[in-house]
Amino acid sequence: MTTAHEMNASPPRPAPQLPPPESLWLRTSRHPLVWPLVTLALILAVNASLNPGLWHLEWRNGHLYGSLIDIVNRAAPLAIVALGLTLVIATRGIDISVGAVVAISGAVAALMIGGDLKIVDGQPVHISHWPLPVALLVALVAAAACGAWNGLLVARAGLQPIIATLIMMLAGRGAAQLLTSGQIITIYYPPYFVIGNGFFLGVPVAALIALAVWLGMTLLLDRSALGLFIQAIGINPRAARVAGVRARTITICVYAFCGLCAGVAGLIVSSNVKSADGNNAGVLMELDAILAVTVGGTLLTGGRFTLAGTVIGALIIQTLTSTIYAIGVPPEINLVVKAVVVFAVMLLQSPEFRRQVRALAFRGGAR
Amino acid sequence: MLKAEGISKRFGAVTVLDEVRLHLRAGEVHALMGQNGAGKSTLIKILTGVYPVTAGTLALDGAPIAPASPLDSQKLGISTVYQEVNLCPNLTVAENIFAGRFPRRGWGGLKAIDGPRMVRETRALLTRLNLDIDPTQTLGTLPVAVQQLVAIARALSVDAKVLILDEPTSSLDDSEVESLFTVLRGLRASGLAILFVTHFLDQVYAISDRITVLRNGRFVGEWTPAELPAPALVSAMVGRDVALASAEAADAQAAAKPADSATPRLQLRGFGAERRIHPLDLDLRDGEVMGVAGLLGSGRTELARLLFGLDAADLGTLAVQGETVRFTHPAQAVKLGLAFCPEERKSDGIVGELSVRENIVLALQARTGLWPCIRPARQRELAQKYIDLLGIRAADSDMPIALLSGGNQQKALLARWLATAPRVLILDEPTRGIDVAAKQELMNEVMRLAREGMSVLFISSEIDEVLRISDRIVVMRDRRKAGELPRGATEAEVMNLICEPAAA
Numbered sequence: 086m087t088t089a090h091e092m093n094a095s096p097p098r099p100a101p102q103l104p105p106p107e108s109l110w111l112r113t114s115r116h117p118l119v120w121p122l123v124t125l126a127l128i129l130a131v132n133a134s135l136n137p138g139l140w141h142l143e144w145r146n147g148h149l150y151g152s153l154i155d156i157v158n159r160a161a162p163l164a165i166v167a168l169g170l171t172l173v174i175a176t177r178g179i180d181i182s183v184g185a186v187v188a189i190s191g192a193v194a195a196l197m198i199g200g201d202l203k204i205v206d207g208q209p210v211h212i213s214h215w216p217l218p219v220a221l222l223v224a225l226v227a228a229a230a231c232g233a234w235n236g237l238l239v240a241r242a243g244l245q246p247i248i249a250t251l252i253m254m255l256a257g258r259g260a261a262q263l264l265t266s267g268q269i270i271t272i273y274y275p276p277y278f279v280i281g282n283g284f285f286l287g288v289p290v291a292a293l294i295a296l297a298v299w300l301g302m303t304l305l306l307d308r309s310a311l312g313l314f315i316q317a318i319g320i321n322p323r324a325a326r327v328a329g330v331r332a333r334t335i336t337i338c339v340y341a342f343c344g345l346c347a348g349v350a351g352l353i354v355s356s357n358v359k360s361a362d363g364n365n366a367g368v369l370m371e372l373d374a375i376l377a378v379t380v381g382g383t384l385l386t387g388g389r390f391t392l393a394g395t396v397i398g399a400l401i402i403q404t405l406t407s408t409i410y411a412i413g414v415p416p417e418i419n420l421v422v423k424a425v426v427v428f429a430v431m432l433l434q435s436p437e438f439r440r441q442v443r444a445l446a447f448r449g450g451a452r
Numbered sequence: 453m454l455k456a457e458g459i460s461k462r463f464g465a466v467t468v469l470d471e472v473r474l475h476l477r478a479g480e481v482h483a484l485m486g487q488n489g490a491g492k493s494t495l496i497k498i499l500t501g502v503y504p505v506t507a508g509t510l511a512l513d514g515a516p517i518a519p520a521s522p523l524d525s526q527k528l529g530i531s532t533v534y535q536e537v538n539l540c541p542n543l544t545v546a547e548n549i550f551a552g553r554f555p556r557r558g559w560g561g562l563k564a565i566d567g568p569r570m571v572r573e574t575r576a577l578l579t580r581l582n583l584d585i586d587p588t589q590t591l592g593t594l595p596v597a598v599q600q601l602v603a604i605a606r607a608l609s610v611d612a613k614v615l616i617l618d619e620p621t622s623s624l625d626d627s628e629v630e631s632l633f634t635v636l637r638g639l640r641a642s643g644l645a646i647l648f649v650t651h652f653l654d655q656v657y658a659i660s661d662r663i664t665v666l667r668n669g670r671f672v673g674e675w676t677p678a679e680l681p682a683p684a685l686v687s688a689m690v691g692r693d694v695a696l697a698s699a700e701a702a703d704a705q706a707a708a709k710p711a712d713s714a715t716p717r718l719q720l721r722g723f724g725a726e727r728r729i730h731p732l733d734l735d736l737r738d739g740e741v742m743g744v745a746g747l748l749g750s751g752r753t754e755l756a757r758l759l760f761g762l763d764a765a766d767l768g769t770l771a772v773q774g775e776t777v778r779f780t781h782p783a784q785a786v787k788l789g790l791a792f793c794p795e796e797r798k799s800d801g802i803v804g805e806l807s808v809r810e811n812i813v814l815a816l817q818a819r820t821g822l823w824p825c826i827r828p829a830r831q832r833e834l835a836q837k838y839i840d841l842l843g844i845r846a847a848d849s850d851m852p853i854a855l856l857s858g859g860n861q862q863k864a865l866l867a868r869w870l871a872t873a874p875r876v877l878i879l880d881e882p883t884r885g886i887d888v889a890a891k892q893e894l895m896n897e898v899m900r901l902a903r904e905g906m907s908v909l910f911i912s913s914e915i916d917e918v919l920r921i922s923d924r925i926v927v928m929r930d931r932r933k934a935g936e937l938p939r940g941a942t943e944a945e946v947m948n949l950i951c952e953p954a955a956a
Contacts, residue, residue, distance in 0.1 A: 309824075310818075310820070313814065313817060316810075321804065329815055
């Protein structure tokens with residue numbers, strides 16, 4: 086070992102000067118999760134100032150109740166979709182069909198459950214067409230298959246991800262409308278409602294599902310080499326292939342997983358509203374999900390990604406939406422307000438922009 | 453003409469350049485020499501305004517300058533051609549040459565790009581370079597060597613006073629180098645100052661009027677070629693005497709080689725692919741270094757890609773350790789103990805934003821599969837082992853590999869494959885773009901690995917390297933095997949096989 090050193094660095098380099106001790110502030114400000122957290126805190130603060138009841142939590146009917154719980158509950162499907170999408174984006178891809186897949190999964194579940202009220206032994210009983218687990222499984226398999234199809238188009242047929250998933254966005258939406266015959270299918274089967282409305286140990290089931298997805302993914306990425314492979318594929322797919330990484334297989338699996346996540350979100354959404362709406366379920370959800378991923382700090386150019394950032398991103402988007410509703414912005418301008426806030430958030434997160442602002446501030450201070 | 457004095461550059465705590473000076477005079481070709489990581493690229497980036505200096509002064513024609521950006525330095529008259537081709541493969545040759553300053557036609561706000569004029573001027577420029585290509589051709593369809601010449605044409609199209617060439621010849625063959633030199637001599641006569649970075653010593657002596665040597669970020673000296681013969685130049689770069697050409701060592705190694713086992717490690721019979729490689733037979737034995745010589749486009753790289761499963765072989769058979777296999781994906785080849793360092797380091801090799809450590813463990817992890825994951829502590833240990841073994845210059849194994857110099861990236865790629873303990877190592881131009889000392893170290897390492905039983909396929913366009921290292925040499929020509937030579941063959945014999953016209 087020493088010989089190798091000596092061979093290479095014959096005249097020793099000048100002793101490296103120790104880097105100036107970095108201030109705690111500087112070190113923190115570089116952590117990738119700091120800016121998403123700051124953003125979330127800011128939006129919550131604005132919300133709280135306009136809506137004093139925000140922090141109010143109470144225990145009612147055996148579960149937690151309050152605006153915050155409501156936000157977390159509503160953010161759950163978005164967070165799940167965005168988590169799946171994070172991996173796709175990390176492979177340098179994109180999936181804009183997730184909204185359509187949300188609708189498909191809800192429609193399949195609704196059709197298979199349906200729900201009839203029957204009188205058995207003088208008691209009213211709700212009966213589903215198929216057993217609930219079967220219905221859920223089929224809905225999820227359908228969603229994963231949509232994702233796998235996207236993956237095949239991208240990895241095997243070599244389509245650009247945005248085109249491949251644009252096809253699925255249209256075809257999937259069409260399929261969902263076909264399944265529901267363009268109607269809203271109402272579900273009459275209370276056990277199904279637990280997914281989107283239920284509580285477990287006082288916490289919304291939907292939020293628990295999102296938490297489970299997040300923790301499960303984190304564990305998987307930590308214990309396996311999947312994270313390394315996905316990043317390698319996202320940064321340099323050719324080099325990853327030469328190194329023996331099964332880039333295509335992994336890409337297809339990642340898209341399939343993204344579809345599966347959208348399927349889970351579809352179940353939560355349809356369970357929450359106790360119906361399946363092929364026309365409107367999941368509409369524009371793909372855009373919210375992409376926003377959540379980006380706001381969370383994952384670059385659309387692929388490579389490095391952060392799941393925690395995505396979860397925070399989903400909370401940011403949902404808090405923003407809730408805030409807009411809560412403070413009574415007229416519906417016709419709420420998209421504009423949302424756009425402005427997202428714009429501000431993106432600027433805040435751009436290191437280049439922050440550098441310019443700092444430079445301006447310093448010049449101003451020196452004057 | 454261009455004077456740089458006391459140039460220092462620090463990145464954080466690392467001093468990359470320390471009080472370096474460089475004097476370029478009008479009408480001279482000035483060679484800038486140094487090992488990988490000596491600071492050549494950094495110095496060039498300072499001259500071209502990519503990095504600001506930490507200390508020191510730059511002056512052009514006596515007036516101090518401080519280029520703030522590459523565009524800025526271009527306006528000052530400093531034009532650069534970088535080591536790796538930095539053009540847009542999807543644009544035409546003419547568009548690449550004029551990108552950013554298209555000639556305009558028309559009045560006021562309605563100026564359209566003057567396409568015909570652009571093509572006309574491009575053609576004139578290319579004629580100056582003796583390059584006969586169609587300016588409207590898409591750049592990506594041309595061979596890399598031609599792309600490199602287009603990059604030089606682009607640099608010349610600006611009215612430059614100083615032309616900087618950062619390893620312009622690393623992807624050119626001999627005749628292309630000669631035509632480039634003819635152009636450079638013409639430019640020198642017209643009073644241009646040319647800064648020329650290369651690792652090829654013979655080229656330094658063929659063209660340069662003056663040599664500046666850097667070592668470890670410091671200025672070692674400035675000489676004329678007459679004052680500094682090749683051995684002295686090498687010791688100036690390395691800071692010690694290098695033992696060149698270790699043919700005796702290789703001979704001793706051949707003697708100590710284990711007896712040939714019955715089954716060759718790789719056996720090719722009529723192996724090839726339609727329109728890529730004509731069927732050929734080849735045996736690679738245990739612990740053997742097989743050299744592959746041939747010109748650019750002779751089928752060297754194609755052979756390696758077929759062997760490794762990057763392209764599908766559809767003719768003949770390939771047997772690994774006696775077992776016939778058909779690879780459809782490199783992963784299968786890796787599983788059987790093959791390893792492949794590709795020629796195109798940037799596009800097929802490194803994963804730029806990942807750390808050195810992650811790049812080194814990538815192939816091993818890919819062979820292991822998703823599970824179990826190599827723990828970070830173990831990754832660091834592995835990476836450090838190879839950083840020490842191969843002398844990779846990296847501040848630590850967690851820095852992104854893209855920040856390493858070219859030669860160190862090459863070593864890290866070698867480390868990636870050594871970590872998989874391969875039985876067959878395929879090296880495609882492993883010594884391209886790395887300096888003399890690193891080349892020697894790399895070749896010593898290859899010979900040591902062969903002694904331990906690894907079989908090596910060593911592809912190189914530098915014949916003396918192939919001769920020095922190989923137990924046997926296969927010569928490729930026109931995508932077929934032209935012949936096979938034993939150890940001890942002369943350069944002339946190899947050249948004969950390479951050049952022998954197919955008609956003969």
